Amino acid sequence: MLLPSVLSVREFRAELAATLRRVQEGSGPVFVGAHRRPEAVVMSVSQYQQLVDAAERRDAVAEALASVRAEGLEPSDEGLALLEAIAEGRISTEEARARTLARHRK
Known part of the structure; x- marks a missing residue:
C-alpha cells in the first residue's frame, strides 16, 4: 500500500469545504494528522x-x-x-x- 498524503490539522481546518467536496466527488479518502502522520480518515458515506x-x-x-x-x-x-x-x-x-x-x- 502506498503511503497516503496527509493533511495537517491546520490545513484540514483551513481547507475543510474543499476537502469535503473532494471526498464527495470520489477522489478517495483524505488522511489527516499531526506531523504528517495519519491519525484520521475522512471519506464519503458511500x-x-x-x-x-x-x-x-x-x-x-x-x-x-x-x-x-x-x-x-x-x-x-x-x-x-x-x-x-x-x-x-x-x-x-x-x-x-x-x-x-x-x-x-x-
Missing part, C-alpha cells in the same frame, strides 16, 4: 458503507464456514468458490443459493 458492507459479508461467510466445519463437514471446492464470491461481493447470497440448488437438482 465509501464508508462499502467498507461496512464488505466487512459484514466477510464476517457472515466466516461464520457460515465455521458452522459447517463445526458439523464435521468440509465444503467442496465449488462451495468454497461461491463463499469467496459472496465475501468479495461478486455475487449475492441469493445467487449462490440458486447456483447450489441448480447443481443439486441435476
Whole structure:
C-alpha cells in the first residue's frame, strides 16, 4: 500500500469545504494528522458503507464456514468458490443459493 498524503490539522481546518467536496466527488479518502502522520480518515458515506458492507459479508461467510466445519463437514471446492464470491461481493447470497440448488437438482 502506498503511503497516503496527509493533511495537517491546520490545513484540514483551513481547507475543510474543499476537502469535503473532494471526498464527495470520489477522489478517495483524505488522511489527516499531526506531523504528517495519519491519525484520521475522512471519506464519503458511500465509501464508508462499502467498507461496512464488505466487512459484514466477510464476517457472515466466516461464520457460515465455521458452522459447517463445526458439523464435521468440509465444503467442496465449488462451495468454497461461491463463499469467496459472496465475501468479495461478486455475487449475492441469493445467487449462490440458486447456483447450489441448480447443481443439486441435476
